[in-house]
Amino acid sequence: MASHTKVEKFNSKDEVTAQAEIWKYILGFTPMAAVKCAIELGIPDILENHETPMALGDLASKVGCTESSLYRIMRFLIHYKIFQVKSISKTSVGYVHTPLSRLLTRQGKHSMADLVLLESTPAMLAPLQKLSAWVLGDKELPFKAVHNTDLWGFCAMNPAHSELFDRAMACDARVAVAAVIKGCPEVFDGLKTVVDVGGGDGTAIRSIVEAFPWIKGINFDLPHVASMAPTCNGIEHVGGDMFDRVPKADAVYLMKVLHDWRDEECINILKKCHEAIPQDGKVIIVDAIIGRNEDDHDEFKEVALMLDILMIAHTSDGKERTLDEWSYVFQEAGFTRYTVKHIQAYQSVIEVYP
Known part of the structure; x- marks a missing residue:
């Protein structure tokens, strides 16, 4: 049988x-x-x-x-x-x-190709193997556990990776700024000067000044970054440290900066921004909000959650925040109110007022 x-x-x-x-x-x-x-x-x-x-x-x-x-x-x-x-x-x-x-063409206006190439490098993927050790209380953060330095130190020691990182961030900046300009151009009404803190090569502030030519733009980043930014009409490149001071302007623009830092550092950065703007000025934050539009259909709902895992792997205690967590750092930095505008991107626009 x-x-x-x-x-x-x-x-x-x-x-x-x-x-x-x-x-x-x-x-x-x-x-x-x-x-x-x-x-x-x-x-x-x-x-x-x-x-x-x-x-x-x-x-x-x-x-x-x-x-x-x-x-x-x-x-x-x-x-x-x-x-x-x-x-x-x-x-x-x-x-x-x-x-x-x-979106994968190398020269396309809204290309995201360099972001794909960055996040698929062994250097960026390897720290993801250390998530469980981090959850179990490993004092060494995932990126440093793999590379013996933080992301910024790694970029400083690896010029090719640093160049790819800068190109990838510029990709994200072009897409995000275009979404801000299209979705809520009123954010820039009445502003004569805007300082982009952590502006890198000036991609974001360049797009803003091109769309609103009455604005004088200031691209503010670490001296070695600002010194390499290309010259552009209407934009002044200024080197410095945002933990020491922020150049004065009608508005401070912070795009994907605060998510790199713990609450304490965020509060300190925001205090410097508070000092830089007049009483009728504001801080414009373009960043993710976890749980935004929870009851609505949101094509980008999962992006903030995935990015939060990357923040664990790649930064020194950086994180994506819920609206309550954003509210806390605003209040601690001395701001009194804020408004939120959602755009066709995973980021939202938060206007924060003294």
Whole structure:
């Protein structure tokens, strides 16, 4: 008599779903790896410069690879809706862009390619392996546990990584500032001077001054950063330390700065901002709020939570904050009120008043 192997059946639909879902975590690194591969091969830019759907053979020729290897990468990315296919003829198809893949072009206005390349580097991924040690009370923060220095020290010792980091932050800045300008331009009404604290290469304040040319912009960052920023009409680059002083202006602009720091440091930075503005001035904060629009549909709801995990891995006790946590640091820094505006980005705009 033939033997029969007993096949275990799942007891419920939930168990089947769980079995399928767990593979998304087991193999969760593969979408990042495939997208990084596409960027490194230049596929988004090749398609951007090709006006019609591009056949596999033509794309492979342009990339300089075999059709068989490229096909497998493209098949994966099409499944994830990074790219799409369209008919060329009755018997053949070609690859074309989607709104998502256009964000992966290297020179696109809203390119996020350098952010993908940054976060997929071994240097940024390795500290994520130390999360459990951090939760269990390891005094050494994840990034320092791996690299024997903090992120800023690592960048100082690794110029290529520092350059990629700066390009990645500029990507985020361009997208966020465009969302601010489009979603709530009234934030800049009546302002004659704006100082961007931690402005890096000046990407953000440059976009603001271009949109509102009556504003005089001040790009404020550490001296070695400000000294490398490109010259731009209407913008003064100033070097200094935000823990010592902030240049005076009608408004202080803080985009993705405070989330790098613990409450104590945030309060100190905000106190310096308070000293820099007049009584009728304000601080404009562009940063994530965990739990924003909790009752509404929010395409960016998960982004702040994921970024908070990255803050554990990459910074010295930085964190993304809930609105209550934001309110606490505002009050402790001596501000009396604030308003919140949501934009089409994972950040919100918080206007804080003396």
